[in-house]
Amino acid sequence: MKPKNAVKLKMLSLLLLIGILISSFFVSCVRKNNASGQEVVKKSNYYVAAYVWPSCHHDERFGDMLWPEKTGEWEVIKKGDTRFEGHYQPRLPLYGYGMDNDPKIVEKWIDMAVDHGVNIFVYDWYWFDGGPLLESALNDGFLKANNHSNMQFYIMWANHDVKRNYWNVHKFKDDTSLLWDGAVGWNDFRLIVERVIRQYFKQPNYFKIDGKPVFSIFSIENLVEGFGGSIEESRKALDYSREEVKKAGFPDLHIQWNQGGGAIMSEEAATRFAEKVTDMGFNSVAMYNMGGMNENYLTYAANSVKIREQMDSILDVPLFPCVSIGWDDTPRFPAKGIHDVVHYYNTPESFAALLYKAKTYADSHPEQPPLSPSMLGTNG
Secondary structure, three states: OOOOOOOOOOEOOOOOOHHHHHHHHHHHOOEEEOOOOOEEEOOOOOEEEEEEOOOOOOOOOOHHHHOOOOOOOHHHHOOOOOOOOOOOOOOOOOOOOOOOOOHHHHHHHHHHHHHOOOOEEEEEEEEEOOEEEOOHHHHHHHOOOOOHHHOEEEEEEOOOOEEOOOOOHHHHOOOOOEEEOOOOOHHHHHHHHHHHHHHHHOOOOEOEEOOEEEEEEOOHHHHHHHOOOOHHHHHHHHHHHHHHHHHOOOOOOEEEEEEEOOOOOOHHHHHHHHHHHHHOOOOEEEEEOOOOOOOEHHHHHHHHHHHHHHHHHHOOOOEEOOEEOOOOOOOOOOOOOHHHOOOEOOOHHHHHHHHHHHHHHHHOOOOOOOEEEEEOOOOO
């Protein structure tokens, strides 16, 4: 995903399964003993959603250009190297370097996720040069997995820009020129709306809130840019998508603003942000790696809580908390080192504590849908 002040973690093919193992308590367990001494698990109705960066397969449209070894971004991940003592690189996936568009591989990930409390995958979904990118992970991997009905999913339209050397610095070196512009106009937007309704919203396990398919948008800045910089025209586009969804038989569309970043907003910026959420008609705001960048996970986590508290105080729509396992994108960037990695106190215990804070936040907002996106892998 596009970095703001900091980049956020997403689940790269359940690469870091420790996040899922810890998150099980967040959604489904409060353990106690009954009168006979037997352990009882009290299940909650929380949804925990893991973001999926669907890059580990060969893309038919642009794969040869991006990752010529035909293994998607595994090509880059395997080149990760240790930059400091104790640095865990390269990372070895629990189930090996399987393709994320292989349904047999995805079946294992679904089982692992569901068994440990993660019950929604949020798939990054791309549209560049008039067509989709990296769709096969969802179309051929997830939706063709025999157990896919055990897991819900929804789409985050990852409409950010992409520089040439962002996804494969080993091939493009220092070429920072723009490969794709994420902004689209009316023609592409209509095609996008038709495609996601037909291919995804109609799936029985597509995640819905009050019967409304949830559609998340990553870059509101690019959304507005695509409609001439006009908030009003952008609102017309979102209203158009609502009408098309209603025509397809749904009560409405739940449109989610996906807010990334890592800093407390000024009072002026916070006011503008809240006004845009209202003026554009968003139904909710999801958070995306809100910890910023700090070597110390405890500082990183405390910062994310402060940012969440500020956003909660200014928004009139539901805010869904986000928890991240940390940050390490060094395989993509050979020049990065120890100061660019969240590593001090980055332990399962620290992650569990931050999950508990997110659950406490969710418990204190019983009026809003019980959803919490989490970051359990690396970025897109």
